[in-house]
Amino acid sequence: MTIKKRNIISVLSACVLGFGVASTAPSVSAQENFYEGKTIKVVIRSTPGGGYDDYGRLVARHIGKHIPGNPDTVAVNMPAAGGLVSTNYMYNRAAQDGTEILIPSREFVFAQRAGVPGVRYDANKFNLLGSIESEGRVYLAGPDVPVANLADLEALGETFLFATSGVGAGDYLFMQLLEEGGYDVRGITGFTGSSEANLAVLRGDTHGTNRTFGSAVDVIENEGFKVFAKIGKIPPEYNDTDDLFDFLKGDVLQLAKVMAVPLSVGRPFITGPDVPADRVKILQDAFKAMVEDPELLADAKRAGRGISYTSPEEMRDLYDATLNASDKVMDLVGTN
Structure with missing residues (x-):
């Protein structure tokens, strides 16, 4: 707002108050x-x-x-x-x-x-x-699941089941990203929190899950969950982990870039x-x-x-x- 405009507004305000009209x-x-x-x-x-x-x-x-x-x-x-x-x-x-x-x-x-x-x-x-x-996001396999990278995922010989909270949630959408990339995966919905998803993996009801790195640290360090892929920025000790940006192509790669926006x-x-x-x-x-x-x-x-x-x-x-x-x-x- 210019000085001239501010002066005009000040004068108008004074006139309004002078006529006894209260400001709303x-x-x-x-x-x-x-x-x-x-x-x-x-x-x-x-x-x-x-x-x-x-x-x-x-x-x-x-x-x-x-x-x-x-x-x-x-x-x-x-x-x-x-x-x-x-x-x-x-x-x-x-x-x-x-x-x-x-x-x-x-x-x-x-x-x-x-x-x-x-x-x-x-x-x-x-x-x-x-x-x-x-935060960056990581894909996790349970401690007894023989998947440590995307090549292992392709060679698993069965559909990899992800514990997810629901359609529209991040864990489900990022599961879909792998699916669109040609990997044999499927999301199991209904897990309302990380703890429920962790138990499903540890019981063997599902093979793994995915979440932001910060939310995965505990199960990585204390439960033996393995990080087999990543998207976005995570600590440098995981530099050798398969990055989806290096494995996806064409429109699926463009989708991955759009999906990475929420991580920022x-x-x-x-x-x-x-x-x-x-x-x-x-x-x-x-x-x-x-x-x-x-x-x-x-x-x-x-x-x-x-x-x-x-x-x-x-x-x-x-x-x-x-x-x-x-x-x-x-x-x-x-x-x-």
Whole structure:
């Protein structure tokens, strides 16, 4: 806004007040006091345990002190349908006053673009708060499954069964990516959290699973799960692990590149589409301050969780790339 425009607005405002007409817009102080005495609900798309829950509760513990009025916070788990239930809730039923925020599936935008059944939201209309981490994804085989790389997967002699949470969830979509690449794999749905999926693999009900590296460290180190492929950035000690970008070709490779976008926005936080803009700004500023807070960083380190901030503007650019992906590429996931 130019100085001249600001002066005009100031004069007009003075005239309005001079005629005794009260402004209907809430004052800055009123907005800052809105959260005093309130409770913010942090909705988590998964069951307790696992990466989404860890990051959701991390935010619930620390964001309140960075919001004017220092509201209380409570973490609420809302699993089912690979995160669709919680995302649909935030769009259609949650309070639109800035007192509810969500950590959705990182693939919630991709799920919409892919035409996944059950999506009842428009990702473009959510208000983005920021992402707290960027992660690569790993494909895991159980300790007794003879698969240590993609060549072993091809030679397995039977369909490799992945434990997944549901159609539209990241673990299912990344299973489909292997399937489109010509590998004999299939997803078994209905596992509402990492713990259930782990047990299915250890019992031999499925051969393996896939998830972000940070959420896989425990089963790799303590249960003997093997990383047989990767997509995105993971620690350098896994440089020799088969990278899907080196094995996929043509449209499937392009699909892999689109699917890798959510990994750059690995732990997104959003709020409802109709939350007033000034409250969205308060939440965005609080989120950014929170991820720089030494107390949060120490808390994350104790939990073995990394912190890497992505701004709402960067998130929007990445999501636009997904939403603008060609039909030819998206048709490969079989739901468009």
